[in-house]
Each structure stands twice: as C-alpha cells, then as structure tokens.
Amino acid sequence: MKQYMKRNSNTQIVNSLRTDNDRGRKWTFMEKLLIGLTPQQYIAQAVSNPFNWFLALVFAVGFPVIIGRFIFGLEWATGGPQSNAWGLFLGFGLFGMVPLSSSGFQMGSAVEVFGRHDMEPLERLGILNGILGYFFAVVFLLVDLGQPWRLPYPMVVSWGPASVLFLVAWHVATYLSVQAAETSTSFFEWMGWPAGRTVIKKMALGLAVAGIILSTLHQGALGALSSYAPGKIHPLWYSSSFQWLYFFVSSLPGGLCMVIVVSTIVIKTMAWRCDDNFKLNLDKLHISLAKGASMGLITYLTIRMIGVAHDNKWAYLSTGWGAWWMFEIGFGVILSLILLTAGVRKNNVTLIRLGAWTTILGVILNRLNVYLITFNWKHGEIEIPPLREFMITITIYCVYIATYRAILYRWPILYRWKTKYSEYAVLEPTPATIIAVVAEPEACPSGK
Amino acid sequence: MIDRRDFLKGCVACSVTAASISVAGKNAFAAGSFEGYPDAMGVLVDLTRCVGCRSCEAACNNEQKLPEPDLPFDDQSVFMEQRRTTPKAYTVVNKYEVADKNTLFRKMQCNHCNEPACLTSCFVNAYTKTKEGAVIYNSKVCVGCRNCMIACPFNIPAYSYSSPTNPLVKKCIFCYDTRLKNGRPPACVEICPQQVMTFGHRSDLIEMGHERIKSNPAKYVNKLYGEKEVGGTSWMYLSSVDFDKIGLDNHMQNEPIISNVKDFLGMVPMVLSIWPALFTGIHLLATKNKGEHGDHDHKEGDQQ
Incomplete structure (x- = not known):
C-alpha cells in the first residue's frame, strides 16, 4: 500500500467525507472496506506488496496444518508431551503475548485516569494492541485445549474457584469485553454511528479503572500459575512469594515497548495512514513511553535480584542455567535499560526503538524460560517442540499481524475521523495538502 | 474536571466487577489446611x-x-x-x-x-x-x-x-x-x-x-x-x-x-476492593485544576 500510494499520490483514501467531485456524500461501506480504492486498484496494491506474498505462503502451508490438528488430534500436531504439558501455543502464544498486550490498560489509564492527554495519539493504538494480543492469546488457547468447544465450561458448567486458572479465565473474558468497549469507539466512528461512541466515552474512566484492576490481577495470575510447579521450574526462574510480581512488573515495560515497536513499524510502513497529529508527536511520545518503560525495567531488575537474594540462590549462578539466566537478564533487562535510558537522555529515538525491541524479546524469553525451557530442568533435557507446532504458531501469529494491519488500514486508530470540512481547514488546509503529506512519507519524522 | 456523575458511574462499574469476581478469592480460603478425611x-x-x-x-x-x-x-x-x-x-x-x-x-x-x-x-x-x-x-x-x-x-x-x-x-x-x-x-x-x-x-x-x-x-x-x-x-x-x-x-x-498460590489468591479481593477508589482518587488529583483543557470528553464532544 505504501508503494502504491507513492506511485498514485492523488488517490483519495477514506478518512472522513469525500473531498473530490462527489463532495459531501458519505463514504459507502464498500468504499470504506476498500479504503477508497476501486476493487481493481485494491487488488493491484495488494498484489504489489511483497509482504502479502509472504503471508500467502505462510497461510498456504500453515492452514492445512491447523486443520490437521483438529482432524488428527493434538498428538499429531505437538507430539503429545506428557511431562511438559504446555508447549509453544501457551508458552509463546498465551504467556508471551499477554504481557505485551498490557499496553491497552496502560495507555487507557495514562489518558483517562492520569490525565496525560498528550498521549492521545497513541491511546487507540495501545488499546488496539491490547485487545488483539488478548484475542489471539485466546485463539492460541483454543488450538491448545484438548476440547476447545468446552471453553465456556468454567463460566457456566462447572466452577473451580480455588484455581488460579479460573481467575485468569474470568478476568481475561471480562477484560476482553472491557477492551472491546474501549476499541469500539474507533469502530463506531468508522461505521458512522456517533451514538455508540458517545455512550462508550461516558464510561471511559470506569473502563480504564476496570482495566487496571483486571490487568494487575491476571498479569500476576499468569505468574502465579507457575507457583503450582515449584520443583519443576528452575529455582532461578521460580519464587513462590514473588512470581506474580515478576510477571506483573515485567508486563508493564513489555506493553509500553510493544507500543513503541508497533508504532515504529507503522510509521515506516504505513505513514500514509497516519495523520499529522500522530506523525509529529511520535518521537516525543516514544521518549515519554521509554521513560515509563525504563522505570518498569529497573523495578523489575531489582525485584528479580531480591528474589535471588531472598531464597539465597546465588550458587545457581555459577551453573549453566545460571549463565542462561544472566543472558536473559543481561540482554532483556540490562541492555534494554541502557538503550532506553541512553535514548531518553540523548533524545535519540533510534536507541529507544532498539531498546524497545530487546525489552519485548526479553519478556518473551522469560516466559519461554519459565514454561518451556527450564520446565522439568531436573530431567536434564530441553524438550524441543516438533515442526508442526512451530508451523501452527507462526501461522496464527501471521493471522494476528494481518488482522492488525487490516484494522489499522481502516479504523481511525492512527488518524482522526473528520466529519466536517471545517476540520480540514484547521488541520490540513486543502485536500491537496492531504495528498501532498501522504505522497511524501519521508516528510514524516521517522527514526531520525 | 470529571463530573461527579462520571465518578460515581466509574465506581459502580468497578464494584459490580469486583463483586462478581471476588467469589474466586473467597472460596480459595475455604481450601484451608486440610489434612485428609479421617477414615481415608x-x-x-x-x-x-x-x-x-x-x-x-x-x-x-x-x-x-x-x-x-x-x-x-x-x-x-x-x-x-x-x-x-x-x-x-x-x-x-x-x-x-x-x-x-x-x-x-x-x-x-x-x-x-x-x-x-x-x-x-x-x-x-x-x-x-x-x-x-x-x-x-x-x-x-x-x-x-x-x-x-x-x-x-x-x-x-x-x-x-x-x-x-x-x-x-x-x-x-x-x-x-x-x-x-x-x-x-x-x-x-x-x-x-x-x-x-x-x-x-x-x-x-x-x-x-x-x-x-x-x-x-x-x-x-x-x-x-x-x-x-x-x-x-x-x-x-x-x-x-x-x-x-x-x-x-x-x-x-x-x-x-495450593499454599504456594494462597497469598496471591488472598490478595485478589483486596485489589478488587482497593484499586477502584485508589485510581479514581489518583484521577481526581491528576486532573485537578486542569479545567476544560484536561477533560477529554469535552474536547472530543466539541468536534462532533
């Protein structure tokens, strides 16, 4: 789409009322779906994008494997591990994606609760990142569950309220609805249903506070789940007193850095979709987010060290597992911390964006270490998931990326939905200017 | 400034959520320290x-x-x-x-x-x-x-x-x-x-x-x-x-x-009860004296 916009710079994309000779008419639903292009134009831009070919290849190979998992059973897909019962689907898809989706509650509460309205250009992106991450974590869960059609059982059929997973199930379900409500404002604007948007706006504070509560608890609960397996997880990654805090605290920088990473990708690949408000504020906002993330990281580093000291586990550091632990902390936490703080001090967004990448990789590595790599460390060998498990995981992740992109292309997440011509006058004087801005993505402040 | 109605709505929304989920926390205590049935x-x-x-x-x-x-x-x-x-x-x-x-x-x-x-x-x-x-x-x-x-x-x-x-x-x-x-x-x-x-x-x-x-x-x-x-x-x-x-x-x-997760489960009802007031309070402090500019709703509303 970026290349297409470069070649056809006078294309009018959907972002409010039409400005061409049809002036005054609202966009039809079909036009909205095709972002204002004709079907031929839409197909042309889709075909000319190499990333779409990559996705097509992944889906062509991956979807049959996913279908195979449901026809032939889990053993066919994952090898049926009896001792390491949770594999990549949960280790990466659930435990890895949920902390990176804490951006939803953090951006929501920054704006609505703490009154940081300067964060608004990234608020909707943060919330969308939240809901998509949770939604696809549930998709991963559905692939992993032995009997996914029984997913509603903990809600309606049989309660196991003393279980941490019961809490996770209820909180994730409730929080998905909260985030759906928060995200729906963009959807209502896009569909042209202002009444729905007004209703949600009135609940904004309540939703944001509910988001903080539910996130504190279920991010922590994902850590508390591992407290069930004291002898199985390596002691360096295990602490019965602090496990839930490790998970909760690391999810905070994880979520903020995910917003930095996603918005960086967005500005590089779909600047045509971003309005000036987004483009001009992005560097400044990345610095603000990096400040938050570094505070989160230093806290996380401190409590991980306290955890080692509290149970006196220093001796383990001299073992092979200790070296691996130091790599996780060194790369994911200390290096990230250095990059982020240096970036903040020097006003260097490139450093910040690098630091954001290492932070999210560090968080994912930590979750994999807890639930996959060090799990059953006493057995002496690391279980490597079979090929089909990797294929399914990659395919679902690509569906996630494709969905993410499709929504960003359309809904007013990166731009503001304008309903009056006077708004053009304020922000962008003439349609010609809009086109000019769109045509020159280099004009935007990306990665300087 | 947030108006009082919004504040109350926020509180109600949160306490409903709290009430519905705190069941989880309460029953966790019932699991107490159980040493087995006498005739097992x-x-x-x-x-x-x-x-x-x-x-x-x-x-x-x-x-x-x-x-x-x-x-x-x-x-x-x-x-x-x-x-x-x-x-x-x-x-x-x-x-x-x-x-x-x-x-x-x-x-x-x-x-x-x-x-x-x-x-x-x-x-x-x-x-x-x-x-x-x-x-x-x-x-x-x-x-x-x-x-x-x-x-x-x-x-x-x-x-x-x-x-x-x-x-x-x-x-x-x-x-x-x-x-x-x-x-x-x-x-x-x-x-x-x-x-x-x-x-x-x-x-x-x-x-x-x-x-x-x-x-x-x-x-x-x-x-x-x-x-x-x-x-x-x-x-x-x-x-x-x-x-x-x-x-x-x-x-x-x-x-x-289960004793490894009891501390965490015990904290659940506390978070559900304390967080709503804590964060709504922080909101009131954070947005104090910010007037019309600080209020998201009004700004957005004007544009419609």
Missing part, C-alpha cells in the same frame, strides 16, 4: 520387597480395561529406561541402580494426595477427593487445559492426546468405581505376590510404617515418604535407600501445593 484409606508400599515382576501393571491394565501394552507384562526389557505413567498405563514399575550394585524397583501411580494439586489447580473442578481417599476425575467437564499435569508434583496425570474429539486425562483412581467404593483394595495391591503393598486406613498405615522402621532401622531409611510431603498422600513409601536415588524428590515441600 491408603496404601503402604514397602519398596524393599518389590522384585519387579510387573504383575501390578498387568492387574491394573485388566481392571481399568486399558489397551494392550506394546510389550507383554513379563518382558523385563522395559527396565532399560525410566518410564512414566501414560494414557495406556496408570501404573509403571521402574528399576533403579543404587549403591553397591543393588537394584531397587519402584512402582509409581497416583499417590492420591490429601490436598491434591490437580484438584486445586483445576478451573472446572474436574477432580474430587473422596472420603475413602481416592482422587477421582470427571471426564464430562474437563476442558483439556492440562494445568493438572503442570501442577502434579509427581508428574502422574497423562493426557490421551491422540484422540481428536475426546482427549482426556488418564490416571490411577485407586480403583474407586470397581473396588474402593465397596471397601476392597485396588487390583494392584491384591495381586502382588510379594506383599509389597498394604491396604488400610491411612492413620494405621502411618503407625505401621514407623513401627517397621523402628523394628529394623538398619534396613530402612528413617522416613515414611508421603506422610508429610505436599500435605500428605494416601500412598506412602518405605525404602532402603535415600528417596532421591529412586526418583522421588526428597526435598518436596510439606505444605500442599
């Missing part, structure tokens, strides 16, 4: 007597109507490697080479904990600890999350991954349906030619175990494994060597596994 049955396993004939495996297979094994039950080559319980075998015997070329066999099956980790970790309550001491499983509600397999400190529950439509957790149920319910010992105990296993009231077995150790201290290590481990188990073991050498964790915690 158990089995004392004297590992020094086991000769590795595997007749218990055969009896279990027959009693539970399990599929035919890959190798016949009199095949001793299975001892070449360490096995674990599978969907096709609820009990397996392993061979351990211990000091001075001695070997020891250990039968493994569900130990039927007093406060089982599988039960307390299950979010649909698929497990029940019966008053007779068995930990049984309700296949009708199991969703297949396999948290029980993660939680079991003995790595016992197995999952029939190979079934695409009805995969289930498979584990020893103390022959509850066919025998224990009627006061009869499980099939493996009855068939054992060496009288390795003694079936009886758990409290009596504890006494018997300690007496055996006392009367022959040279033969046994001074520990009745399962008396205290993870809150106590219905199946308990006597051994002539350190339990670490025969694949049983000697440093297992004495508190039930």
Whole structure:
C-alpha cells in the first residue's frame, strides 16, 4: 500500500467525507472496506506488496496444518508431551503475548485516569494492541485445549474457584469485553454511528479503572500459575512469594515497548495512514513511553535480584542455567535499560526503538524460560517442540499481524475521523495538502 | 474536571466487577489446611520387597480395561529406561541402580494426595477427593487445559492426546468405581505376590510404617515418604535407600501445593476492593485544576 500510494499520490483514501467531485456524500461501506480504492486498484496494491506474498505462503502451508490438528488430534500436531504439558501455543502464544498486550490498560489509564492527554495519539493504538494480543492469546488457547468447544465450561458448567486458572479465565473474558468497549469507539466512528461512541466515552474512566484492576490481577495470575510447579521450574526462574510480581512488573515495560515497536513499524510502513497529529508527536511520545518503560525495567531488575537474594540462590549462578539466566537478564533487562535510558537522555529515538525491541524479546524469553525451557530442568533435557507446532504458531501469529494491519488500514486508530470540512481547514488546509503529506512519507519524522 | 456523575458511574462499574469476581478469592480460603478425611484409606508400599515382576501393571491394565501394552507384562526389557505413567498405563514399575550394585524397583501411580494439586489447580473442578481417599476425575467437564499435569508434583496425570474429539486425562483412581467404593483394595495391591503393598486406613498405615522402621532401622531409611510431603498422600513409601536415588524428590515441600498460590489468591479481593477508589482518587488529583483543557470528553464532544 505504501508503494502504491507513492506511485498514485492523488488517490483519495477514506478518512472522513469525500473531498473530490462527489463532495459531501458519505463514504459507502464498500468504499470504506476498500479504503477508497476501486476493487481493481485494491487488488493491484495488494498484489504489489511483497509482504502479502509472504503471508500467502505462510497461510498456504500453515492452514492445512491447523486443520490437521483438529482432524488428527493434538498428538499429531505437538507430539503429545506428557511431562511438559504446555508447549509453544501457551508458552509463546498465551504467556508471551499477554504481557505485551498490557499496553491497552496502560495507555487507557495514562489518558483517562492520569490525565496525560498528550498521549492521545497513541491511546487507540495501545488499546488496539491490547485487545488483539488478548484475542489471539485466546485463539492460541483454543488450538491448545484438548476440547476447545468446552471453553465456556468454567463460566457456566462447572466452577473451580480455588484455581488460579479460573481467575485468569474470568478476568481475561471480562477484560476482553472491557477492551472491546474501549476499541469500539474507533469502530463506531468508522461505521458512522456517533451514538455508540458517545455512550462508550461516558464510561471511559470506569473502563480504564476496570482495566487496571483486571490487568494487575491476571498479569500476576499468569505468574502465579507457575507457583503450582515449584520443583519443576528452575529455582532461578521460580519464587513462590514473588512470581506474580515478576510477571506483573515485567508486563508493564513489555506493553509500553510493544507500543513503541508497533508504532515504529507503522510509521515506516504505513505513514500514509497516519495523520499529522500522530506523525509529529511520535518521537516525543516514544521518549515519554521509554521513560515509563525504563522505570518498569529497573523495578523489575531489582525485584528479580531480591528474589535471588531472598531464597539465597546465588550458587545457581555459577551453573549453566545460571549463565542462561544472566543472558536473559543481561540482554532483556540490562541492555534494554541502557538503550532506553541512553535514548531518553540523548533524545535519540533510534536507541529507544532498539531498546524497545530487546525489552519485548526479553519478556518473551522469560516466559519461554519459565514454561518451556527450564520446565522439568531436573530431567536434564530441553524438550524441543516438533515442526508442526512451530508451523501452527507462526501461522496464527501471521493471522494476528494481518488482522492488525487490516484494522489499522481502516479504523481511525492512527488518524482522526473528520466529519466536517471545517476540520480540514484547521488541520490540513486543502485536500491537496492531504495528498501532498501522504505522497511524501519521508516528510514524516521517522527514526531520525 | 470529571463530573461527579462520571465518578460515581466509574465506581459502580468497578464494584459490580469486583463483586462478581471476588467469589474466586473467597472460596480459595475455604481450601484451608486440610489434612485428609479421617477414615481415608491408603496404601503402604514397602519398596524393599518389590522384585519387579510387573504383575501390578498387568492387574491394573485388566481392571481399568486399558489397551494392550506394546510389550507383554513379563518382558523385563522395559527396565532399560525410566518410564512414566501414560494414557495406556496408570501404573509403571521402574528399576533403579543404587549403591553397591543393588537394584531397587519402584512402582509409581497416583499417590492420591490429601490436598491434591490437580484438584486445586483445576478451573472446572474436574477432580474430587473422596472420603475413602481416592482422587477421582470427571471426564464430562474437563476442558483439556492440562494445568493438572503442570501442577502434579509427581508428574502422574497423562493426557490421551491422540484422540481428536475426546482427549482426556488418564490416571490411577485407586480403583474407586470397581473396588474402593465397596471397601476392597485396588487390583494392584491384591495381586502382588510379594506383599509389597498394604491396604488400610491411612492413620494405621502411618503407625505401621514407623513401627517397621523402628523394628529394623538398619534396613530402612528413617522416613515414611508421603506422610508429610505436599500435605500428605494416601500412598506412602518405605525404602532402603535415600528417596532421591529412586526418583522421588526428597526435598518436596510439606505444605500442599495450593499454599504456594494462597497469598496471591488472598490478595485478589483486596485489589478488587482497593484499586477502584485508589485510581479514581489518583484521577481526581491528576486532573485537578486542569479545567476544560484536561477533560477529554469535552474536547472530543466539541468536534462532533
């Protein structure tokens, strides 16, 4: 789409009322779906994008494997591990994606609760990142569950309220609805249903506070789940007193850095979709987010060290597992911390964006270490998931990326939905200017 | 400034959520410290007597109507490697080479904990600890999350991954349906030619175990494994060597596994009660004196 916009710079994309000779008419639903292009134009831009070919290849190979998992059973897909019962689907898809989706509650509460309205250009992106991450974590869960059609059982059929997973199930379900409500404002604007948007706006504070509560608890609960397996997880990654805090605290920088990473990708690949408000504020906002993330990281580093000291586990550091632990902390936490703080001090967004990448990789590595790599460390060998498990995981992740992109292309997440011509006058004087801005993505402040 | 109506709405929304979910926290306390039903049955396993004939495996297979094994039950080559319980075998015997070329066999099956980790970790309550001491499983509600397999400190529950439509957790149920319910010992105990296993009231077995150790201290290590481990188990073991050498964790915690998450679960109702006021309060402080500019709603509203 970026290349297409470069070649056809006078294309009018959907972002409010039409400005061409049809002036005054609202966009039809079909036009909205095709972002204002004709079907031929839409197909042309889709075909000319190499990333779409990559996705097509992944889906062509991956979807049959996913279908195979449901026809032939889990053993066919994952090898049926009896001792390491949770594999990549949960280790990466659930435990890895949920902390990176804490951006939803953090951006929501920054704006609505703490009154940081300067964060608004990234608020909707943060919330969308939240809901998509949770939604696809549930998709991963559905692939992993032995009997996914029984997913509603903990809600309606049989309660196991003393279980941490019961809490996770209820909180994730409730929080998905909260985030759906928060995200729906963009959807209502896009569909042209202002009444729905007004209703949600009135609940904004309540939703944001509910988001903080539910996130504190279920991010922590994902850590508390591992407290069930004291002898199985390596002691360096295990602490019965602090496990839930490790998970909760690391999810905070994880979520903020995910917003930095996603918005960086967005500005590089779909600047045509971003309005000036987004483009001009992005560097400044990345610095603000990096400040938050570094505070989160230093806290996380401190409590991980306290955890080692509290149970006196220093001796383990001299073992092979200790070296691996130091790599996780060194790369994911200390290096990230250095990059982020240096970036903040020097006003260097490139450093910040690098630091954001290492932070999210560090968080994912930590979750994999807890639930996959060090799990059953006493057995002496690391279980490597079979090929089909990797294929399914990659395919679902690509569906996630494709969905993410499709929504960003359309809904007013990166731009503001304008309903009056006077708004053009304020922000962008003439349609010609809009086109000019769109045509020159280099004009935007990306990665300087 | 936020108006009072919005504030109250926020509070109401949050307390409704709180009320609906705090059930989870409250019931967690009910799980308290439970030391087993008074008349619970158990089995004392004297590992020094086991000769590795595997007749218990055969009896279990027959009693539970399990599929035919890959190798016949009199095949001793299975001892070449360490096995674990599978969907096709609820009990397996392993061979351990211990000091001075001695070997020891250990039968493994569900130990039927007093406060089982599988039960307390299950979010649909698929497990029940019966008053007779068995930990049984309700296949009708199991969703297949396999948290029980993660939680079991003995790595016992197995999952029939190979079934695409009805995969289930498979584990020893103390022959509850066919025998224990009627006061009869499980099939493996009855068939054992060496009288390795003694079936009886758990409290009596504890006494018997300690007496055996006392009367022959040279033969046994001074520990009745399962008396205290993870809150106590219905199946308990006597051994002539350190339990670490025969694949049983000697440093297992004495508190039930659920106690590891009790602190967290106890915090849940507190967060649900305190956070709404705390964060709404912070909101009021953060947006004080910001006037119209600070208020998101008004700004957005003007643009419509």
